[in-house]
Amino acid sequence: MNRNNFNIKNMQQHIDTYDFNGKKAIVRVDFNVPIQDGKITDDTRIRGALPTLKLILEKGGSLIIMSHMGKPKGKVKPELSLSQIVDAVSEKLGVPVKFAPDCQKADELAAALKPGEALLLENLRFYPEEEGKPVGIDKEDPAYEAAKKAMKASQKEFAKKLASYADCWVMDAFGTAHRKHASTAVIADYFTPENRMLGLLMEKEVKAVNNVLSDIKRPFIAIMGGSKVSSKIGIIENLLGKVDKLILCGGMTYTFSKAHGGEIGESIVEMDKLDVALSVEAKAKENGVELIMAPDAVVTNGLDFGTMSLKPGAGVQVASARAIPAGFEGVDAGPEAQKLFADAIKGCKTILWNGPAGVFECDEFCAGSKAIGDAIAAATAEGAFSLIGGGDSVACCTKFGLTDKVSYISTGGGALLEAIEGKVLPGIAAVEG
Numbered sequence: 001m002n003r004n005n006f007n008i009k010n011m012q013q014h015i016d017t018y019d020f021n022g023k024k025a026i027v028r029v030d031f032n033v034p035i036q037d038g039k040i041t042d043d044t045r046i047r048g049a050l051p052t053l054k055l056i057l058e059k060g061g062s063l064i065i066m067s068h069m070g071k072p073k074g075k076v077k078p079e080l081s082l083s084q085i086v087d088a089v090s091e092k093l094g095v096p097v098k099f100a101p102d103c104q105k106a107d108e109l110a111a112a113l114k115p116g117e118a119l120l121l122e123n124l125r126f127y128p129e130e131e132g133k134p135v136g137i138d139k140e141d142p143a144y145e146a147a148k149k150a151m152k153a154s155q156k157e158f159a160k161k162l163a164s165y166a167d168c169w170v171m172d173a174f175g176t177a178h179r180k181h182a183s184t185a186v187i188a189d190y191f192t193p194e195n196r197m198l199g200l201l202m203e204k205e206v207k208a209v210n211n212v213l214s215d216i217k218r219p220f221i222a223i224m225g226g227s228k229v230s231s232k233i234g235i236i237e238n239l240l241g242k243v244d245k246l247i248l249c250g251g252m253t254y255t256f257s258k259a260h261g262g263e264i265g266e267s268i269v270e271m272d273k274l275d276v277a278l279s280v281e282a283k284a285k286e287n288g289v290e291l292i293m294a295p296d297a298v299v300t301n302g303l304d305f306g307t308m309s310l311k312p313g314a315g316v317q318v319a320s321a322r323a324i325p326a327g328f329e330g331v332d333a334g335p336e337a338q339k340l341f342a343d344a345i346k347g348c349k350t351i352l353w354n355g356p357a358g359v360f361e362c363d364e365f366c367a368g369s370k371a372i373g374d375a376i377a378a379a380t381a382e383g384a385f386s387l388i389g390g391g392d393s394v395a396c397c398t399k400f401g402l403t404d405k406v407s408y409i410s411t412g413g414g415a416l417l418e419a420i421e422g423k424v425l426p427g428i429a430a431v432e433g
Contacts, residue, residue: 172199225355262322296334333368
């Protein structure tokens with residue numbers, strides 16, 4: 001598989017041409033939805049999977065739906081049971097959805113499914129075999145490697161069991177495509193290439209990534225935010241060979257300021273990554289990439305990160321990004337930076353945004369992120385392709401009412417970042433074969 005391009009055309013099977021009539025399809029979706037007091041507070045992920053699920057039913061197939069929820073780490077946790085979402089899925093899918101309380105004992109329920117019917121399996125991650133990691137043993141334990149080998153064998157058996165329920169497998173969970181789990185990759189070994197395929201949501205995600213990484217319309221700008229250089233270095237280095245402009249914002253930029261001898265007060269910094277920051281700047285210059293960072297910052301000496309609010313008597317001011325007063329920390333891009341970012345985005349034809357410019361959760365410090373979002377929306381209205389990924393950037397778009405004003409919002413944070421970084425995603429590689 002091309003490390004920077006997912007070639008859907010070369011896949012042996014496509015969901016829109018597959019004959020589902022009279023067949024059972026086991027579909028990996030991402031129903032990892034937030035639940036409070038037994039109620040779903042955001043059903044975006046369920047709605048995202050509906051086109052695939054409804055298409056299979058319309059074509060005369062039956063559904064075996066599988067997903068994870070939360071991080072139970074191989075243990076049964078009732079508060080993470082998918083039984084809580086059966087009614088919501090039934091309502092949105094338009095058919096009564098049956099429930100299998102044990103993924104490994106769903107033979108009879110699966111076999112009884114008639115065309116047009118659907119079955120939801122229990123949380124896959126109640127089973128350690130799904131993730132393929134030994135439970136209850138430390139990596140330092142001498143017995144760990146043997147336990148890991150045994151678990152990998154068990155993972156194959158778990159995947160084989162899941163596969164036995166159906167005639168074909170559909171991968172439609174981009175958010176977990178970067179994990180080689182039983183349901184996202186290993187299961188592919190038990191279906192022929194003609195009987196495994198991507199779902200409609202996955203195809204949209206893949207095409208969006210390809211638009212950014214392969215079918216580039218220039219100028220191409222990427223906006224990378226976040227608190228640490230270390231968590232984004234692979235992505236940044238990969239982008240330096242592709243973009244025309246790169247905006248770095250958020251907490252990571254104080255490491256760059258410090259690398260140049262700047263005063264950053266109490267701002268977040270990675271002292272062991274100063275050389276990395278300078279290396280990024282050198283590579284950008286070498287590749288002819290315009291590297292843009294905030295010249296000024298909004299700083300405070302009284303932000304309560306627990307409540308995302310200012311403490312009584314807290315001071316807020318604008319300072320040079322390289323001359324932040326002692327006792328203060330940078331929490332947002334300053335007014336000069338906001339204009340600089342907006343001007344850089346204007347006129348670009350391909351835009352990638354991952355990571356906010358500051359502590360956007362706090363209304364006093366969201367102006368930098370909003371300036372970026374508004375500029376992206378304006379460029380999109382002028383014909384640019386804009387891809388937004390990562391939980392915080394998506395949350396920014398929601399907060400600022402921009403979800404319908406950008407080209408595509410990815411459902412996969414980690415998967416999108418690994419795709420951008422140039423890594424092979426197991427959930428896609430498994431379908432491609």
